Ligand SMILES: Nc1ncnc2c1ncn2[C@@H]1O[C@H](COP(=O)(O)OP(=O)(O)OP(=O)(O)O)[C@@H](O)[C@H]1O
């Protein structure tokens with residue numbers, strides 16, 4: 186985070202990164218507090234943004250508050266840089282902050298994401314900004330805000346295991362695959378929503394700073410670098426990530442999160458990396474999955 | 485033996501209206517106390533003050549902790565008090581929906597307290613839940629059903645199981661048979677009586693039904709206008725009421 190000197194050229198209609206400096210300072214204070222208390226949800230005065238709720242207004246405000254002129258921004262939705270949501274947020278910051286953008290995880294200093302943590306290991310100095318729809322992990326069983334706050338304050342987290350218990354009772358195993366609750370630094374239970382649980386282990390002791398912004402619910406929370414992030418589970422039903430039977434059809438990567446792609450109307454389909462940058466990078470380095478290999482053989 | 489609970493001169497005012505006034509008593513381990521009186525006499529107010537659900541205007545409640553010390557409940561930190569409430573105490577509400585999670589299964593309702601105190605073995609939690617469902621006469625096959633699908637009597641029995649699973653020493657009940665029809669009431673009372681006896685529980689039961697007091701309690705207190713006007717062993721009070729108001733109450737119901 187650096188102090189932004191408002192630019193005088195070319196940004197006549199907007200302050201740098203859209204938000205006024207006053208608002209950015211308010212958000213930065215919330216972020217600093219969130220970093221000081223890992224996993225704790227800090228209330229902040231969420232502003233109206235020129236995009237509807239549900240389009241990542243929380244993440245956009247966090248990014249706007251930490252963005253400096255020298256930052257390089259990457260925006261992903263699911264794992265891809267080219268969805269409508271990612272494209273429009275990226276275009277927004279290009280317009281209001283003139284920052285450099287990239288699709289390459291390695292080159293980015295700030296990565297705003299809606300669903301995924303990039304497959305490649307994030308490193309010191311990088312910041313991952315999550316767009317969060319529902320920040321409160323206890324909400325689905327306890328609708329009263331006063332009560333959930335008390336539960337966090339007193340570390341009364343039995344209810345989280347009630348949810349997992351219900352999962353097992355109904356499905357025979359913990360069927361929660363997204364927004365899988367974690368305990369941060371042995372203290373606060375946090376919802377990493379809406380990432381797949383596949384990505385939970387990547388949060389643990391990550392070198393990157395992780396910031397979470399929920400616009401509609403007006404909450405910011407954070408996981409500082411090198412912080413313990415442990416997924417909740419039972420002794421006899423330990424936490425497990427999703428496993429995929431096949432490697433990526435395009436780049437052959439294993440142990441990555443795959444999306445299903447329908448190929449034709451005859452039931453043809455393939456599984457490919459959800460992280461498109463990771464997939465492209467591997468292909469550039471000569472890796473090929475069976476679909477590419479087939480294609481090359483046919484040519 | 486030492487009292488489990490010492491209630492010293494509790495009063496609660498709602499503005500200028502009296503909720504209850506100058507109530508003192510002691511509750512002994514294994515003892516069941518009934519609080520009776522007509523509607524508006526202050527029974528619920530008193531129960532709420534004792535169980536820390538309401539802050540009394542004056543007076544103290546001391547509880548004999550498992551470590552042998554007496555603690556003034558009002559001076560206890562909130563975290564410790566809430567822990568006490570969900571481990572060493574139970575609270576059975578008149579309306580089961582107030583005491584149950586209606587949208588999670590019966591098994592999870594029973595298991596919640598266990599998970600809250602750190603049980604992390606699904607199989608063992610489920611075994612304990614099955615055991616408790618059986619003890620309150622709910623068929624094991626209903627373990628994954630939500631209480632929404634249960635009858636009033638079953639819900640009340642589930643609420644009791646949910647409270648007793650951590651082996652509390654003290655249980656509060658506010659009109660536990662209130663909304664139930666007569667035959668269902670009788671079965672529930674029977675169950676409560678044997679559980680209290682088998683587990684050696686102490687209990688404070690609020691009721692306006694003298695038959696409930698007769699069946700469950702060792703001792704009773706009669707309230708009128710927020711004040712305890714008579715107290716004593718249940719049989720003595722019911723067979724030989726001393727206060728004219730108590731005599732009226734007893735004579736106004738059919739002999740039980
Ligand atoms: N929240 C409140 N605010 C103001 N007055 C109250 C409140 N709760 C109870 N009271 C009053 O305090 C008195 C005692 O009420 P309480 O609910 O304790 O009686 P009760 O014996 O439990 O009656 P019931 O048998 O109808 O449940 C009544 O006069 C009642 O109107």
Ligand SMILES: [Mg+2]
Nearest residue numbers: 527528529658
């Ligand atoms: Mg009442």
